[in-house]
Amino acid sequence: MEMKRRAVILTIASFGLAGCRDFGSADCPSDLRARFAPTDTAIAVNDDFVASVQLFGCAGTKKLSDSFVWRTQDSSVATVDSVTGHVSGRNAGETRITATARQYGVVGGLRVVVQAPVP
Numbered sequence: 001m002e003m004k005r006r007a008v009i010l011t012i013a014s015f016g017l018a019g020c021r022d023f024g025s026a027d028c029p030s031d032l033r034a035r036f037a038p039t040d041t042a043i044a045v046n047d048d049f050v051a052s053v054q055l056f057g058c059a060g061t062k063k064l065s066d067s068f069v070w071r072t073q074d075s076s077v078a079t080v081d082s083v084t085g086h087v088s089g090r091n092a093g094e095t096r097i098t099a100t101a102r103q104y105g106v107v108g109g110l111r112v113v114v115q116a117p118v119p
Contacts, residue, residue, distance in 0.1 A: 040111040051085040089114035
């Protein structure tokens with residue numbers, strides 16, 4: 001009985017020593033971090049940029065790969081191409097652009113302030 005208990009404890013400990021692994025996954029999705037570029041930003045009406053996001057797991061030590069769908073909260077302020085992340089300022093105001101990862105779901109977003117042209 002004592003040997004069985006030690007074997008179970010060693011097995012459980014070995015999962016803990018495996019580092020940044022959730023049981024059955026090497027990607028540490030419970031520790032998912034997203035880095036957006038640019039971060040929150042301001043652009044002028046008719047200006048544009050391409051948003052990007054990089055995912056990390058394992059306390060930021062492992063780069064993860066995924067595909068994303070981009071969305072805007074307010075398309076009257078800024079539009080975003082759902083595949084490329086190309087953002088275009090349409091009218092003065094503020095909106096949020098979000099990224100949804102195929103494997104991990106909504107991973108966050110960035111705030112975009114669109115400024116009216118100076119007369």
